[in-house]
Amino acid sequence: MIGEDEILLIPGPTTLSSRVRQAMARPQQSHVSQEFYNSFKESLELARYVFGNSTGLQFIFSGSGTIGMESSVVSLLEPGDKVLVVETGYFGHRFSMLAEIHGCKVESLVTELGRKVDPKIVDEKLKQGGYKALLFTHVDTSNSVMNDIVALSRVAKENGVLSICDSVSGLGGAPLIFDSLGADVVITGSQKAIAGPPGATLIALSKHAFEIMESRKTPIQSYYMNLMRWKPVMEDPKIYLTTPSVQVILGLREALLQIKEEGIENRWKRHEKFAEAIRVGLESIGLLPVPDRESRSPTVTAFYAPERRASEIQEKLRTEFGIHISKGFGEYRDSMLRIGHFGNISASEVLALLGSLEIVVRGSRVEAQVYGKAVETALPILRS
Numbered sequence: 001m002i003g004e005d006e007i008l009l010i011p012g013p014t015t016l017s018s019r020v021r022q023a024m025a026r027p028q029q030s031h032v033s034q035e036f037y038n039s040f041k042e043s044l045e046l047a048r049y050v051f052g053n054s055t056g057l058q059f060i061f062s063g064s065g066t067i068g069m070e071s072s073v074v075s076l077l078e079p080g081d082k083v084l085v086v087e088t089g090y091f092g093h094r095f096s097m098l099a100e101i102h103g104c105k106v107e108s109l110v111t112e113l114g115r116k117v118d119p120k121i122v123d124e125k126l127k128q129g130g131y132k133a134l135l136f137t138h139v140d141t142s143n144s145v146m147n148d149i150v151a152l153s154r155v156a157k158e159n160g161v162l163s164i165c166d167s168v169s170g171l172g173g174a175p176l177i178f179d180s181l182g183a184d185v186v187i188t189g190s191q192k193a194i195a196g197p198p199g200a201t202l203i204a205l206s207k208h209a210f211e212i213m214e215s216r217k218t219p220i221q222s223y224y225m226n227l228m229r230w231k232p233v234m235e236d237p238k239i240y241l242t243t244p245s246v247q248v249i250l251g252l253r254e255a256l257l258q259i260k261e262e263g264i265e266n267r268w269k270r271h272e273k274f275a276e277a278i279r280v281g282l283e284s285i286g287l288l289p290v291p292d293r294e295s296r297s298p299t300v301t302a303f304y305a306p307e308r309r310a311s312e313i314q315e316k317l318r319t320e321f322g323i324h325i326s327k328g329f330g331e332y333r334d335s336m337l338r339i340g341h342f343g344n345i346s347a348s349e350v351l352a353l354l355g356s357l358e359i360v361v362r363g364s365r366v367e368a369q370v371y372g373k374a375v376e377t378a379l380p381i382l383r384s
């Protein structure tokens with residue numbers, strides 16, 4: 001069990017505020033009570049605020065981020081549809097797999113490790129014609145590469161194809177205004193930069209995407225993941241489709257309320273400041289972020305583990321300092337480490353991470369008095 005004084009800096013789920021935890025610890029409510037109905041309604045309104053979605057449809061339902069991705073794919077795309085999928089990492093590849101499973105003809109555009117996709121290349125591809133949708137990841141948590149969501153949404157729109165964006169690791173920490181993007185679908189999960197508990201997906205869907213869904217030639221091949229079925233429930237949460245995860249929604253509502261209280265723009269600024277402090281702190285002690293400068297994210301940072309010591313560094317950070325970070329995915333298990341710096345992270349946690357990481361990485365090879373470089377480098381940014 002993670003202790004109260006330990007620091008969870010994995011790329012999701014993230015630390016829950018005491019307000020969120022208390023909201024979830026109330027006695028069980030009926031899912032059809034007026035009290036829960038009000039909370040659900042309020043969560044949907046707050047989600048609209050966090051997405052910047054006043055023009056489209058807003059969904060929240062139980063499941064993880066993947067449910068949101070698969071619901072979008074199965075509801076909007078039909079077997080035989082040709083789609084372009086940007087693969088900036090593991091989660092981009094997941095989009096390709098989902099589209100393939102649901103019968104789409106998938107063309108994947110795989111980027112070099114650490115590089116976001118060039119929107120011009122996407123534009124050239126889409127200009128070849130025949131595509132129904134562009135699927136891409138906003139922040140790929142597997143390597144912390146952030147794609148240019150504004151440019152990619154625009155390119156999709158200009159080419160008359162649907163844009164479906166996985167912002168599971170972006171929304172709530174990285175700038176994103178659904179209304180001005182002109183995007184068709186943006187998906188997130190409750191447990192990352194929103195800082196709610198795991199267990200809900202949140203989706204913003206444009207009116208255009210809804211019309212496409214309405215005019216499908218074939219039925220949607222899912223009961224639970226059918227967005228057409230969820231639409232009336234979102235308009236009136238008293239309608240029963242499935243039992244909502246009451247506690248998750250109550251926790252999520254509180255997390256969304258905290259975002260509103262902070263102000264979404266202030267939150268984006270705080271995330272960027274902390275991310276920059278972490279990056280310069282890492283670089284000051286010779287740790288290299290995986291993404292190139294143009295592809296970095298304000299929510300997650302992956303960096304190369306010196307001498308493939310990812311396991312050892314992760315373990316020492318945890319046992320000596322009570323700080324939890326993650327290793328890389330698959331083939332990068334030994335060579336990469338990943339920090340989730342989203343949600344309610346504080347400046348003191350950033351400093352604790354950098355100070356501890358420096359001690360662990362440098363080990364006994366330097367004199368004690370030279371420790372502190374990462375903290376010293378990051379401090380002016382945190383104070384700016």
Ligand SMILES: Cc1ncc(COP(=O)(O)O)c(C=O)c1O
Binds near residue numbers: 064065
């Ligand atoms: C970018 C991204 N997309 C999708 C997912 C899948 O979300 P979930 O694990 O909540 O299903 C994750 C989870 O880490 C993610 O980081």
